[in-house]
Amino acid sequence: MEPLFINLAEAFTGWMISLGLDPGWAEAVLLVVKWIIVVTIITVNIIILIWLERKVSAFFQERLGPNRLGPFGIFQTIADAIKLLTKEDIVPSAADKLIFKTAPMFFIVVAVMLYTVIPMGKGMQVINLNVGLLFFISVGSLSTIALLMAGWGSNNKWSLMGAVRSVAQMVSYAIPLAFSLLGVVMITGSLNLQDIVLAQDKWWFVILQPIAFITYFIAATAELNRGPFDMPEAEQELTGGAYTEYTGMRWALFFLAEYTNLVAVSALMATVFLGGWQGPWLPSWLWIIIKTYAIILVFFWVKWTFPRIRMDHLMSFSWKVLVPVSLGNILLTGAGIYFCRWMGWC
Amino acid sequence: MLADYPALGLFILLTIAFPVAAMALAWLFRPKPKAAEDHEKFLTYECGVDTRGKTWIRFKVNYFLYALVFLAFDVEVLFLYPWAVKFQVLGAFAFIEMIIFIGILLIGLWYAWKEGALEWY
Numbered sequence: 193m194e195p196l197f198i199n200l201a202e203a204f205t206g207w208m209i210s211l212g213l214d215p216g217w218a219e220a221v222l223l224v225v226k227w228i229i230v231v232t233i234i235t236v237n238i239i240i241l242i243w244l245e246r247k248v249s250a251f252f253q254e255r256l257g258p259n260r261l262g263p264f265g266i267f268q269t270i271a272d273a274i275k276l277l278t279k280e281d282i283v284p285s286a287a288d289k290l291i292f293k294t295a296p297m298f299f300i301v302v303a304v305m306l307y308t309v310i311p312m313g314k315g316m317q318v319i320n321l322n323v324g325l326l327f328f329i330s331v332g333s334l335s336t337i338a339l340l341m342a343g344w345g346s347n348n349k350w351s352l353m354g355a356v357r358s359v360a361q362m363v364s365y366a367i368p369l370a371f372s373l374l375g376v377v378m379i380t381g382s383l384n385l386q387d388i389v390l391a392q393d394k395w396w397f398v399i400l401q402p403i404a405f406i407t408y409f410i411a412a413t414a415e416l417n418r419g420p421f422d423m424p425e426a427e428q429e430l431t432g433g434a435y436t437e438y439t440g441m442r443w444a445l446f447f448l449a450e451y452t453n454l455v456a457v458s459a460l461m462a463t464v465f466l467g468g469w470q471g472p473w474l475p476s477w478l479w480i481i482i483k484t485y486a487i488i489l490v491f492f493w494v495k496w497t498f499p500r501i502r503m504d505h506l507m508s509f510s511w512k513v514l515v516p517v518s519l520g521n522i523l524l525t526g527a528g529i530y531f532c533r534w535m536g537w538c
Numbered sequence: 539m540l541a542d543y544p545a546l547g548l549f550i551l552l553t554i555a556f557p558v559a560a561m562a563l564a565w566l567f568r569p570k571p572k573a574a575e576d577h578e579k580f581l582t583y584e585c586g587v588d589t590r591g592k593t594w595i596r597f598k599v600n601y602f603l604y605a606l607v608f609l610a611f612d613v614e615v616l617f618l619y620p621w622a623v624k625f626q627v628l629g630a631f632a633f634i635e636m637i638i639f640i641g642i643l644l645i646g647l648w649y650a651w652k653e654g655a656l657e658w659y
Binding site for chain 1: 549550569594598605608612615622657
């Protein structure tokens with residue numbers, strides 16, 4: 193079972209070449225196939241995740257959650273998707289039309305691009321970039337711009353308030369996010385995500401870098417605008433923040449992008465800290481799915497357990513706690529590597 | 539390695555097709571209201587009350603201060619990544635250099651802290 197998908201890809205490329213296609217073009221066609229697979233994974237994941245989040249939150253609050261459509265209400269999300277598809281598309285006449293319309297598209301494109309570098313199994317990656325980790329961080333931080341575009345373009349006070357809040361928050365938490373991954377880079381000496389996975393065959397980085405794991409988890413929660421850091425879209429006071437004016441499919445694209453980001457960040461956490469696709473008995477592509485879903489469940493757990501954090505607490509927590517701690521972690525890792533060499537352990 | 543980047547470009551082009559296709563699919567199904575006939579529907583949403591004044595006004599200066607501090611640290615991240623990749627090769631001298639570099643930035647953070655740039659009024 194292990195090299196199933198790699199064998200399939202090789203067989204497909206071989207078949208394309210045997211049909212008389214140039215190898216370069218065969219690679220391009222393979223990329224299109226990979227893109228279709230990625231988009232399918234994302235869409236199926238969203239349908240499962242929305243249902244799962246509603247069920248999990250219902251479990252935490254002693255409710256039943258969706259339970260009418262299909263067994264355990266599993267078709268609820270599909271019904272919701274069809275409903276959103278048939279809703280009218282309202283662009284407010286006061287809005288900046290171009291920015292308003294491109295914002296959700298930009299958001300989803302950025303979110304899908306994150307999947308290009310995540311190792312989905314042994315040797316399984318859409319594109320094996322040598323700067324994969326840097327690519328993930330830089331492309332991931334672009335979603336800030338999408339939210340600002342949405343808030344600014346809507347020409348609505350709720351939206352603008354939500355947008356500036358989310359920019360301030362995401363900008364502040366991007367720093368500890370990038371810092372906490374540095375310790376891992378120092379140990380492996382590579383930005384290639386496959387190399388980072390391979391470096392964890394003995395010890396997972398969650399054991400070697402426990403502080404970085406915690407700071408990364410907190411910063412990632414804030415970057416994803418998820419509770420308890422969901423100040424930017426606080427429904428009770430901002431009526432949805434930057435998404436206030438969006439309807440129908442455009443709003444659905446935002447929602448889709450948020451969950452796409454959630455899966456991507458969880459997969460990156462599994463890759464960088466939890467040994468990626470490595471694991472006994474089961475094939476590698478199954479391990480990454482299991483680990484990713486475990487982290488997603490922790491995200492759900494945090495969201496439905498803690499109340500929303502106040503804006504001033506939120507900002508000062510990033511600058512006064514997370515930034516110094518994650519900087520200290522870099523120095524600690526450096527000292528640790530030298531100590532390890534000095535003792536002759538590595 | 540260079541061949542990865544054309545592939546990345548192709549992937550971006552394909553990905554742009556995804557939201558466009560979603561919007562096109564929705565366009566097939568959805569009702570299409572006209573702004574001329576349904577004026578109220580296209581007003582800015584503010585919980586039922588007509589909006590007053592401009593939205594695009596001067597905003598709280600705090601956000602700008604955070605952005606400035608962010609800029610300094612974001613550039614620092616840029617310097618730290620190549621250093622971290624080569625950390626094991628460069629030796630102790632580079633490590634001490636980076637301690638000094640981080641130290642200078644911590645003084646900057648301390649100054650911003652002292653001046654109240656990190657406080658939320």
